[in-house]
Amino acid sequence: MKLSRKIFLLSAVACGMMVAHDAAHAAHHAPGDPADEKARQVLAHMSPEDKMSLLFSVDGGGFNGSVAPPGGLGSAAYLRAPAGSGLPDLQISDAGLGIRNPAHIRKDGAAVSLPSGLSTASSWDMDMAREAGAMIGREAWQSGFNVLLGGGADLTRDPRGGRNFEYAGEDPLQTGRMVGSTIAGVQSQHVISTLKHYAMNDLETSRMTMSADIDPVAMRESDLLGFEIALETGHPGSVMCSYNRVNDLYACENPYLLNTTLKQDWHYPGFVMSDWGATHSSARAALAGLDQESAGDHADARPYFQALLAADVKAGRVPQSRIDDMAQRIVRSLFAQGLVDHPPQRAPLDVVTDTLVAQRDEEEGAVLLRNEGNVLPLSPTARIAVIGGHADVGVISGGGSSQVDPIGGEVVKGPGKKDWPGDPVYFPSSPLKAMRAEAPSAHITYDPGTNIAAAVRAARAADVAVVYATQFTFEGMDAPNMHLDGNADALIAAVAAANPRTVVVMETGDPVLMPWNSSVAGVLEAWFPGSGGGTAIARLLFGKVAPSGHLTMTFPQAESQLAHPDIAGVTANNVFEMQFHTDQELVYDEGSDVGYRWFDRNHLKPLYPFGYGLTYTTFATDGLAAGYHHKELTVTFNVRNTGTRPGVDVPQVYVGLPDGGARRLGGWQRVTLAPGESRQVSVQVDPRLLAHFDGRHDRWAIPSGRFRVWLGTSAVDDSQQVSVHLPARTLAP
């Protein structure tokens, strides 16, 4: 293990060093790009000091106890534009699910929250993701912000990751397309979206110190491919480098990540900003490709990109051309995303419209995992015992910098966690109230679930029991285990024993273990449901809308099935202690076989596989064919709705390379069909999923031979398979 780690380090450092010099010394040129040209004109008249000032934002009042700087609205960071430059100040706000109000600093800081990123991703609907992004982009703009720190694209390498709920899941193609679509939506509102946390910030444990060690080739085929596709799909104005080290070097001073991969290979024209507290040097970081230090007056050990960087330039350690390139990239993004021409116009939020977007997002993203005997949809006249999860008042959300202040206030107090991130916040969208509104003729009781005997009595007296169970996860700490919170497992088991028609609605940040799975009739995974969550859940349960979400993460049967059964250090109970847990290396020797690929490679049977999801109708597919024309692998098939209700199917195409290895998701379609309706579907496979990354020549290489193609309802569906011969081909990175 040690030996292989050394090889990763050598190759990564060597690659980075080779191009660091060139990339760092060449100001960015993109002939014909109007934003680039406009930026060049503005910068031509700017003094070196003013250029330097673009490279450093200050704390915007985002730290507990700090205050907003003059001109700042109160947010994660603020950057005052040079006087007379015609450029806007940067009002920089968190995050990917909605507009954050850190430490309640702004009086009118509540906003509408989307469901978790994981929920949006589980819709597999790029249009929905775009619309969701446009909603939070619009709220940012109406609140005076022009940079939104949203667009989390780290892969789920561990289903216990504290921030998995902000991300999209375990597959690079799915993540890249879904997160990229959200970014495009945000930016349609003249707000820069920040793709983060670049890269390998897949765990919270020791995030400030740990080195994620991985063969660079495997990284290009997994985590980095997710970022690459998100970039192509969304064109984010900025990319945030992460806290952790990658192959020993901090991500924000890692030339392989920033110069070689992002800027050279992917031709990224925008700017790299550091995560809050992730800058560790001036010259080293600037030469490796960092363009802007975030909240550097407060978050970092020293304000590196001010006097220290100026001194580096003076001493010749950093060429002026590099400073010019940094400024060019930043100003270019301001023009490219419309920040200069369309400054924010503050206006009251359209809460009703925006909540509807959040609700629809949740309706598409919730995943129906189990529906024995068609227990769902619920009858509108049934006697229903609703139990637990604070369903009488709201839905839980994930904690940390993506937390949105709820409109209508916090409806659950406690349990009294003093440290970051504080108590879980529930959005006041009550599933119980929404169920009663949805089915006025039903008889619906509520029991808080705190006393199991009382809950069992309520369940016995009803036709159906609906148990709400939560798992609170948050930034800064990984889940120490995969269990639901509190007494949920025991509660569900007891209720299911009392009433076989038990449905569990899970509001979780991650996959959980479900020891009671086979004894309940129904399971709906609602993730963190967001501001419209209660209504969405009720509409799904009563069949007003049919579930259409599909898992983007494997649900394991046990932690022993994971590539890394234990997270070293996760038992520390203080979040801060844990983030800074020192001297930690995590060797990702599973390489690019993340999630379902790991399960496939090791012939492990998950509890619920990647891609899985039920609905209230049934579908059949046939006519699978794969053809290679004009250098494209195209897969065609027919889908038919064989049930009695309208519904949405998400058929998935997986591919297997001739030289073996785990199967990979190559594409998918989301198809809406009326009962009896059928459609021919065609899916083009992204050629990078047919290739290996060739690190020696820095390009993708498709081997020649017979490729297997599966059409599946999930990553473990072997029912339909064809093969196709492809010639060898190479692709530029």
Ligand code: BGC
């Ligand atoms: C998080 C970022 C966030 C930043 C600003 C950091 O701790 O990792 O995601 O955007 O804080 O609040």
